[in-house]
Amino acid sequence: MTSRRRFIAIVPLLGAAALARAEAPLVDPKDPQAVALGYTPDAAKADKAKYPKYAAGQTCGNCALYQGKAGDASGPCPLYAGKAVLAKGWCSAWVKRP
Numbered sequence: 001m002t003s004r005r006r007f008i009a010i011v012p013l014l015g016a017a018a019l020a021r022a023e024a025p026l027v028d029p030k031d032p033q034a035v036a037l038g039y040t041p042d043a044a045k046a047d048k049a050k051y052p053k054y055a056a057g058q059t060c061g062n063c064a065l066y067q068g069k070a071g072d073a074s075g076p077c078p079l080y081a082g083k084a085v086l087a088k089g090w091c092s093a094w095v096k097r098p
Contacts, residue, residue, distance in 0.1 A: 024084040043090035061087030064095040
């Protein structure tokens with residue numbers, strides 16, 4: 001049987017774990033930060049004339065800034081606080097993962 005003291009210690013941890021699992025909303029491509037960085041939810045549709053740095057194969061999923069797990073459809077990116085980007089997306093801040 002769990003004591004009341006132990007129960008009170010566990011409850012905040014359960015709440016934090018539930019919040020950590022909550023999916024962050026996806027970045028809206030019309031968001032000012034996304035527009036400034038040229039974010040597109042599909043890297044294949046990146047504006048190659050406007051962003052000549054883009055090269056085939058660059059996606060958010062293989063960017064050093066992407067914080068999602070390998071194989072996830074989306075994950076957090078520090079450039080878009082509190083929001084997630086699609087792994088198949090791209091923006092001009094893409095950096096090769098070491």
